[in-house]
Amino acid sequence: MLNTVSIITSPANLLMSKIHNSKLRMPFIVAQGEWDQWFDKATDVEAVKAMMRPYQDGILQSHGISKLITSRSENSNLPNVQNPFSNDLFG
Incomplete structure (x- = not known):
């Protein structure tokens, strides 16, 4: 299977x-x-x-996340990677 x-x-x-x-x-x-x-x-x-x-x-709903999520040189396996931040695109 x-x-x-x-x-x-x-x-x-x-x-x-x-x-x-x-x-x-x-x-x-x-x-x-x-x-x-x-x-x-x-x-x-x-x-x-x-x-x-x-x-x-x-x-x-949406929110932006840190660009760290795609980093190859830094540890992106951290909770703060998903912290929202203000971004005018999403209102």
């Missing part, structure tokens, strides 16, 4: 289009009201395609 994972993407919503602005995509998020339909093997392809849309604007 080989354990794997895939990330399905959808077009970016307003927030994610500011973050992932070159390809205008975001991870696909199944809306809570559609979970049963998404996991139902009887759901037809057209219904699945209809669910694969950008997540509703105004629900997701």
Whole structure:
């Protein structure tokens, strides 16, 4: 057995289009009201395609994190790497 994972993407919503602005995509998020339909093997392809849309604007939040997260010379395995900081891009 080989354990794997895939990330399905959808077009970016307003927030994610500011973050992932070159390809205008975001991870696909199944809306809570559609979970049963998404996991139902009887759901037809057209219904699945209809669910694969950008997540509703105004629900997701973002914050910037330290550039230390991608450092190759410093230890980035520290909690403060994820501390939010003010960034006008995200409001």
